[in-house]
Amino acid sequence: MTASLRILAGLALASVSSQALAEDNFTPGDLTEEQASKRYVVDIGVAGFVNPKYDGADEYIIYPLPLIGFSRFYLPGFGQVKEGETEGIFIYPSFGFVGERKPSDDESLADTTRVPWAGELGLGAGFRKDWFRAFIEVRHGFNGHRGFVGRGGIDLIMPVTDRLTFVIGPRVDMANGSYMNTYFSVAGGGASGPYNADGGFKSVGGVARASYALTDAIGLHLQGGYDRLIGDAADSPITQNDNMWSVGFGATYRFAWDMF
Template structure:
């Protein structure tokens, strides 16, 4: 029976996920994949400057209860994946640590650096989703849809973030997989105000124009697409070493794209890339 067992996430700031399904036997109720690598990401969300950062990710299951990381986020599925028809219902808690603009060193743009650092946000909440193995290309491909809802509990932006995502992954052979994902982020007024509004004092310090529209109301902040691929180094994607690569594009939307933080100091177009190696036990 085919089950999703190898995952390696390749982004931190943009939560780009490499989510390949792998060949795993039905009796394998516990597994673990860990990966390390590097990611090429914007220096902040909405920036036109880029930097390279190290990444470390993990995915696994314990007695059919799955868990996985996506950048600095952790998801735990409280519903065990035991359906013989390949249907996987997902429901569980998640937590994300948002590090955007929390270090002056990471902000290459002088104007944005003059706006000051942001506090680390800890977004806690939950997710719900459904996946199905055996959809289009073979009995082994997987299509899944998921929505996560989280609120900052650390007192940074104090708002909420809703993240819908759809992912499709398929093995091409016992050694190779490819994947495609589409996701978006819907954020609250407080989130928009904290990261994208520029008030009078900010404008004086940075030289950016005053703009408070991002915090007027909630809305979709961005939409993105990513491609992923992996190749086993051991001859079997179910176990041993494998290399992974991913590339993604996202577009800042609406009032967030029009914020001077993006439209003047940065760019609406956001690119990301990742390369890494993983090991499945």
């Protein structure tokens, strides 16, 4: 089936996993002296993304997606676990969102049931040294699914100017059996027959991003990404296209405050 681009507005229609939501690597520019003195520094904004309608779909949609990136984060009892561009180990909150998916969304979903929207909460941790950064995120779902998902990646960080930064690197996604069963299994009785998806690696791919600090508080971000479904996700009769491309553009505003 030839992939088609169907432009549909609205977050409620978005059924793709929103790994871009929580990735920590889009924050541009250095912290000001005042920002660096605060325990919490977070960039919050919104982006418009073109992504597959759901994982494995061959139709694309455009939808708004929140952007959240922590530069400094304080945990009581542990202290400052993320300190701006400081080299070394860091920890940060991780969030995700998966939109509602209905059997009527595509013929390949005819043997499935409606899956409500799902939120995901968890933590990310990583290590940075100069131009190199590696990270892993683990989240637990609620509402639409109650499984665990994870994403790992390596970044090459290339500052072009004091305000413009390029980031590029590979990504790998994982999910446990509960998540995979929710989104890739098919019950018996339909034309495709039963299919049980097990947990494991879900996709491999990469991300390229340009971030520009328009001011000390406002950032602009352009991102392109590619993920290829593998394993049980690729073998599922729900999957119509293993190749998933994405592109998005957004803006963030930086907030800095103290607590505790």
